[in-house]
Amino acid sequence: MKRIGSKVLMLCTAMGFGLSAAGTALGAETLDDVMKRRGLTDKDILAAAKTYVPTGKRDEYIAFSSGGQSGQLIVYGIPSMRILKYVAVFTPEPWQGYGFDDESKAVLAQGRINGKDINFGDTHHPAISETNGVYDGQFLFINDKNNPRIAVVDLHDFETKQIVVNPIMKSDHGGAFVTPNTEYVIEASQYAAPFENGFVPLEQFNEKYRGAVTYWKFNRETGRIVPEESFSVELPPYSQDLSDFGKGPSDGWSFTNSFCSERYVGGIERGRPPFEAGCSQKDTDFFHMVNWRKAAELVKAGKAKQINGHNVITMDTSVAEGILFLVPEPKSPHGMDVSPDGKFMIVSGKLDSHTYVYSFDKLMGLINAKDYAGKDPYGIPILDLKKSLHTQVQVGLGPLHTQYDSKPCVAYTSIYVDSQVTKWDYCEGKVLDKISIHYNIGHLMTMEGDSVTPQGKYLVSLNKLAIDRFNPVGPLHPQNHQLIDISGDKMQLLYDMPLPLGEPHYAVAIAADKLKPGIRYKSGWNSREDKRSAFRTRPGREKVERKDGVVHVYGTTIRSHITPEIIEVEEGDTVSVHMTNLERAEDETHGFAIYGTNVNLSLEPGKTASATFKAERAGVFPYYCTEFCSALHLEMQGYLLVKPKGYQATAAKGAEGTVYSKADYDKQHKTNVETQAVIDSVVAYITARNYQDFAPVVALVEDATDQLNFAADAKKKSDEFAAKEDWQNATLWAGQWWQYQVKAADIGLRAKTFLDQNGAKVVK
Ligand code: CUK
């Protein structure tokens, strides 16, 4: 490699390419040249400079976008808009082994509905855990609209740890949103349905169909939702929509809007007007105000009813206890966004051109004075619209969602029909700026824009249609997230990012430095349950064990081999393979896949994962590592041999392949001694510097030391065979010794490069 590199260099010099004179040299373009060739304007260059993150550098914010119908979560950086990860949540995802190893199958199984595996989810709203209303970067929650479920993702490793199924709903939408200290995660229903699981005719819609809002109790210590401590508040069948928790003065309350408070049931095929007509007749719908803190006390006091084994506060109880109120809102509303100071609730009507700013003070004044405008058919008090409004602002046609700026009173609302973002002042009630987007924006997101400390800077417009923005890829278009600079008075469109996974609805973005993900697991870790795996295996302790009719394989992976390399079972056996990745080095993930079995494990450093399957038929099943982990990755392989029942070995001992002589051994030995000299020089270089001041280098040195210990073991074996003049085994072990040396050298060189690039000092 080195030799080729210097040849190229010589060639360049000979041809007169000055390396330092870039820009004037032949073939090197100037910025002007590039702008001319690619037809770029000054504005384009400015936008590029605002989004470009140079090679090796990182983004300022990390966005978590729902993955829509993919049932996953999309993680990308802002401002570069580079996709970093798809986190599997409700849907199997083979790269992460999600749904392909036993541990994650158990997580997916938590999401079964009436005993049925549900491997699809429609994710809408991610929420990052908060402490005192500020994103803390520890957990993320996301809902599944189609199958009313909430998932918990631990941001320590970006893995889904838990799925809870709503025990009374048949769909949800107003989730996930968290209380300012993440005590509860909210999930509100969407399409009303009977709480019980049986059939109820639509004629009984008003009496038997119900909406609800569920408050899932979250235990931060265990990092899990506690279903037994969770509860729901029964709501009328009004098609509840988005929700938000109060904060500051409104902490203790939650707000959930609704559409179709007409309780229309459709039936176009029965000659009735369709849902869309029947559900938008009245001028207003209602948002629901729930005093959740008091509701929690009612549950503790035993005032909840048990439905499907779940605590439900009925509407009668809510009315009697004064914890539920209705507030008229513009018809077919969508967003429900509480201002950062908790004083205002902003709602937009999709069929109206105004945002409605409600004053929490005024709402509480009406509630405290029992000043009601009326009651709904279920006896729930209705507050007066005019008396509870702070202001109404004409922002454009089809306003949906609102997000907040770091500047006081400044909000941004997505305008679906006009395809715009409107920047406006909700204190003064005036429009400040508008920008066109492409096309039909749904949600929008500012940096930490739904926390108590929004950071402004960037806004992402989550557009529903891409139409002509990208190279065509067939009738199904990618989604388009547009990045907008909101740091100045005028908004500036910077970048279009296609998202080809599903239709993202909401997204949240957190300052990157608040996230502290790990780079390895404690050794032998079951990441899904966050504990040491019962199947962890240490190096040298690999074994195959038959127990209770199951063949358990306790294996390990480390560059560049899988142990065991041969697994023999009998036709009809149930096989449970447990693999532990012994690596400590950053990013040294191994995969483990077996032919024809639907097994693929992702083994990040330290992880133990299992796969259980039935060896249904006799045959030969190669297995291998699915991550290109080292120069000898292809050799990271093995055979699962499934023998027919009653098979007797008859064939003679097979041939060994190549036979090695003393000359082969001597040659390998000489190479190893030379390699060791290189390693020694690198070690001397590193230890002569203040490498301990650089955490990544310390980790690399640890890893290299591991490899050198393995090398010493292999050398010992090689020496022993050499002493017995068994040149075959002496040569093979000398080869293995060299493998470890090469890995150690590679790691050492990476450490040396890091030290050189980061200004390490000579200390001795
Ligand atoms: S929703 Cu899709 S654009 Cu589910 Cu929050 Cu508004």
Ligand code: CUA
């Ligand atoms: Cu391990 Cu490839």
